[in-house]
Amino acid sequence: MKLTKIHAREILDSRGNPTVEVTLNGTTARGISPSGASTGEKEAVELRDGDPERYNGKGVEKAVKGINVEVGKSVTGLSFEGQQAFDDHIIGLDGTENKSRLGANAMLAASIAFARASAVAKGIPLYRQLVEREGYVMPVPCMNVINGGRHSDNNIDFQEFMIAPHNAPSFKESIRMGEAVFHSLRSLLKAKGYYTGVGDEGGFAPNLSSNEEAVQIIMEAIHIAGFAPGKDISLCLDPATSEMWNNGKYEFYKSSKERITTDEMIGFWEGWLKEYPIILLEDGLGENDWEGWKKLTSLLGDKVELVGDDIFCTNPSIIQQGIDQGIANSVLIKLNQIGTVSETLKAVELAQKNGYNCFISHRSGETEDTTIADLVVATGAGHIKTGSGCRSERVSKFNQLLRIEEELGDRASFAGINTFYKKL
Template identity: 25%
Template sequence: MEPGGRRRQQQQQRRLQELRREATQYYQDHRVPQRMEEALNALFPQRPADLYGELANYFSKFSKAPVICKLVGRKVLDGVGQPTLEVEIYCTVKNYEKRICSTVMSSHSQIPENALPETTEADEKERNDSVNTAVEWVNESLNMMLRGLKPTDQCKVDKILGEYFTKKVEEKKEVQKQEEEEEEEATLALTSCTPSATSLPGKKKSAKPGKKVAVAERPIPPAEPAESVLRGSVAIGGTSLAVAKAGAAVSRIPLYLHIALLKCDQDSLKEMTLPLPMVTLLNCEKISPAKLRLVKEVMLIPPVQLSLKQGIERVLDIQKEMMRLLQPPGEAPSSQVADSKKGRAHNTGKKAPLKGKYEILTGTFKSPDEMVDVYVELINKFPFIIALIDPLRKEDRQQWSNICCALGSKCYLIAEDAATYISKLKTDQNINVPMCSGVVLKYINETKVSDLIEVTGLLDGQRHITILGSPDGESSDDSLVDLAVGLGARFIKLGGLSRGERVTKYNRLLAIEEELAKNRTLREANLEFIAFAEESQPEKQLSDVLPPPKQDSLPPQLSQPALQVHSLPAQHADLGHPN
């Protein structure tokens, strides 16, 4: 190497050594390593194994709270292959867009099973159009309206959803009003161009001699029309529930605890009670080998003394034995006994009721007053029946009052059809609900989480029991179980112990029981019947339906699985047209 090159290399090495000495002196003068160590020791005195992980967790506490950044709606299939809505929630978490959760809504149908093909086809088209509209609402309007809101602010979200739904209802009313006006104008124009027909004078028709005139029986109130459902309304319920799940996820708590805190206004919860499952044992319809006409299904309620896991195991044993007894000799065991046909309303009457009779067996008819005596005799003969769901039509309100006064202290009298629409129970203060011990609530259509919280709080205050039930078209989403636990429902009605979408919910219930027991926050369930006042109560709003309660303890013989009978009041029949 030339002398000049060697000198340059030596100069570079000396300069590098000088820079190292300067850097070392700087850190020593400013005591950076020592100060850093002192700070870390103060923050983490336990000296964690993953120091960088602990640092990330510590500084994440000072980051901005997650906010909703995107909603995604799509059409999916429910448990019976019907279209329904899925809603996904995306939030901005630490400056990153992150998918938090999704929920699939269960569908609900009011179309009878024996409906005409054209009626069924129209219903399926309406369902499909409704889901498409819901997907459009979620991806467009609701996506823009909820962007930037905290998923933990359920009340604010539900208020926005409610206002949007009200706006859509008003728009529909305006469209209907305009269509009616146009139709009326067209009718008037047609009438003015057509000469009016005058009836020719003649004798009035009289009954033929010798023909017997049927004696008119006391008429019954006509069936109330089915509630109209706004197309796309499932977007409201789906979005509200998805936001609740997202709020629980970002708060790092289970959904049932999140719901309970919302209901208790963030008060601390020391203990929680699990809802008792109403497990379908027999479904008394066409697919069942034990076809009965008095009831729709028979359900078992596990004893309160057993854990939920023990109760489910006992019900499974009874179900297997029942299947064996009902199976015809020589045939393989069938799994259809505890199953039920979903997706259609259970209305098997082929003709509208003309004389107000219930067909309890083929060719055997009873009036509404006689049905009260039938149920009284049934409960007296079989005291293990502790609940009747819809024993009468909701229109037979006087008979509801009579049966409550007669059996209220012996079993629960539950209204399901009268309480399908939660939002109506909340908003309509003049709604006529039959006198009853409690109601079955279903999370469908425009129902919001806040609606459930408000209605169940009202029911709790009036000593009604709350039952959360699965809609007709179930999905594999198990949020219903968390809702029932968080709301403090007395029972949960999931159907039989079969089919994946049901078993998923039962498994979720078992998991919650295990978690509460581990945390020592599980409180034992308690069943109380109510003795109704003897005098009939006038029809009032929901909050006034129940008279002042008198508690009766559970009969001691109900330490075994109790029976519940779900009646089928839709089987009113005309005496002249027996099935």
């Protein structure tokens, strides 16, 4: 594809913070970069202006200028054979290990825009542009119904409590089931006198008596909605324990202030897995607790999908280290952690080749960009998290998946429980 024009602009994400949007060749093919609140230390780096007079220092005019001036001069008039060639070109222009000079936020927006423009040029959907398959798998939506941690101002330490409506014939029915529980949960929280406002990712953010009450009240909402926990709808957790890691121990920093060891944290999860129908545990330990991760995987790796997020950062070289050391059995996939579409696809390929699951994910600072919906279908990853059952930047991904499922017709199958490492 020959590039005739590339243009970046500063727009806003779901938290009202600036981010980068890029369009190519004067078309409506655009890419927008999201932003995370709890981030891994080894993530590709966003470029922010640092000017306290504009958006509290979070402006992205430098990143925008880098695309419009430097990248623009470099790529305009050139033809690229494919996504890899374009991404390699801008990676070379940046010239840093962590994409800090041009900014991963700018580079990802450009990379997504190229993928979309390529699909437009060919007259095919984005998921086909990313990976061409005979048939595609629609994902289980893992919906974040209670927010805690860095994603809310409540007293819950763990960041995400999710439901996975897996016992369904289609994605369309799975979403209906998830929304039924979401609305039952709202009514239940209200009846108990709890706050029903939502956090960064659209899940409810009440103050509760304990972290465990979040699980218990979700279980009750599943029953009220007419479903069987564990059979129809199971639980997934992302406690984001890197945020709890403090001088070699895990601190319940929003509730009890209790500090526990790695072995005690592993024992904590083992107890919850026995008590509740939890089929996925993301970041059960912190990103720097590699020895702990080995123990966790050895003890629980045949009982639950253990997803590495902060520890892997969607980085193929780090993922390989985890594979070599027997850490986790699944990888969280976030486009902006690595910074380009082609590197993201490499991370997925590496994980799947080595028998690891891939869990496609949004960020807490999201946009209307729906690329991850096409990505989860393209890669056959089988499950996605993009927030709760409300907020347009979250449900836009669900709506795109509904469109894709309708378009595919009998070429689409629904992942269901076979998505998860643990087979119920």
